[in-house]
Amino acid sequence: MILTAIVVVFGLILVGLVAWVLVRVMGDQKKNEVLESQVTELRRDLLNLSTTQAQSTTKLETIAGTVATRLEAVTTALKDGVKDSAEVTSKITSESQAAMSMELKNTREQINQIQNQLGEVQQAGKQMFETAHTLEGILGGAKSRGSLGEVTLERMLEDSLAPSQYSRQYRFRSGEAADAVIFLLDKKKMAIDSKFPLDAYRRLSTEGEEARRAFVTAVKSHADSISKKYIVPDEDTLDVALMFVPSETVFYEILTSVDGKGQALDEYCRSRSIFPVSPNTLHANLRVIAMGLRGMQIEENAKHLSANLNGLRKQLDTFTEYFEKIGTHLKNAQQSYTEADKRFDKASNTLDSLVGASGAATPAIEDTQGQGTLALPATATKKSV
Numbered sequence: 001m002i003l004t005a006i007v008v009v010f011g012l013i014l015v016g017l018v019a020w021v022l023v024r025v026m027g028d029q030k031k032n033e034v035l036e037s038q039v040t041e042l043r044r045d046l047l048n049l050s051t052t053q054a055q056s057t058t059k060l061e062t063i064a065g066t067v068a069t070r071l072e073a074v075t076t077a078l079k080d081g082v083k084d085s086a087e088v089t090s091k092i093t094s095e096s097q098a099a100m101s102m103e104l105k106n107t108r109e110q111i112n113q114i115q116n117q118l119g120e121v122q123q124a125g126k127q128m129f130e131t132a133h134t135l136e137g138i139l140g141g142a143k144s145r146g147s148l149g150e151v152t153l154e155r156m157l158e159d160s161l162a163p164s165q166y167s168r169q170y171r172f173r174s175g176e177a178a179d180a181v182i183f184l185l186d187k188k189k190m191a192i193d194s195k196f197p198l199d200a201y202r203r204l205s206t207e208g209e210e211a212r213r214a215f216v217t218a219v220k221s222h223a224d225s226i227s228k229k230y231i232v233p234d235e236d237t238l239d240v241a242l243m244f245v246p247s248e249t250v251f252y253e254i255l256t257s258v259d260g261k262g263q264a265l266d267e268y269c270r271s272r273s274i275f276p277v278s279p280n281t282l283h284a285n286l287r288v289i290a291m292g293l294r295g296m297q298i299e300e301n302a303k304h305l306s307a308n309l310n311g312l313r314k315q316l317d318t319f320t321e322y323f324e325k326i327g328t329h330l331k332n333a334q335q336s337y338t339e340a341d342k343r344f345d346k347a348s349n350t351l352d353s354l355v356g357a358s359g360a361a362t363p364a365i366e367d368t369q370g371q372g373t374l375a376l377p378a379t380a381t382k383k384s385v
Helices: 002-138 142-160 198-202 209-230 248-256 265-271 279-369 378-384
Strands: 166-171 177-183 189-193 241-244 274-277
Touching (some): 142 166, 142 177, 189 209, 209 241, 248 274
Parallel strands (some): 189 241
């Protein structure tokens, strides 16, 4: 019994082993099949990859050749461009350097001229100051001092302005006469007075503070008189006038003096629209006025030129209209000529046909003369129909 059980158990174990071996063998076969399938796919992928790589290599070689050709062309173009650019740059640089050298030369010349002019102005101012200082001590009357200011003013006007740009001893409708009047644009005028009260200034050195108060009062009174007599808007004067002080020392005294209320003397003059000027400052003002008058003259000439150009523009527009009309007539004449030429060719061809057919139709004409009828050629008959 026990032996039988052992045999049975051993048999079962043996059967189990056989079954396990069979299952293992079958699993290994499936794994081998899967591996073979994967190896086959891997070989196929490697083949495709090899083919793709060969094609890519061919394309890359083609692209590399194309890129190399284009790079060579671009390099050649860049070399040519750099060469041309270098030539143009060299030319432009040379021209610029020449132009800059010329401009610098002209600028130096102008600066030298300005410096010379400034030196001349300073020398003239120094001489005028010395002359005025000398004459102040020599001349005693107010009339003589007024003549000194007028002469100095006249010389400065002659040096700075054209004769047509100013007038001496200009008389207003009121009967008052300004020492000088400058003519500006739009018929405007600016008056200049040169009759400065030098007597009050001369007493400063001898009479002290009382003379200073008298000097301030005299200058204020003189400014009021100029404002009343020479600022006349009804006669096209500006709202300002110049009070010429023929001495730099007196002008400095005006700038530093104040009245009893603490108001600066030059500020009071400006409040009355009167501007004190010394020989140096008047010269600068006259230069500015001269430049302004030249600028206004240039502007006026530009307006005339613009008007002339507008007139020329209108004439050109009129000429354009006539020219277009002539073009239209010429175009119509050309069309008429072409149409007439076609008609002439057609008539000539018809005439040639008639003349060519007349030889063959001569007997018929002779036969029909007795009957009073004329036979036309067959071609002419067809055309007429």
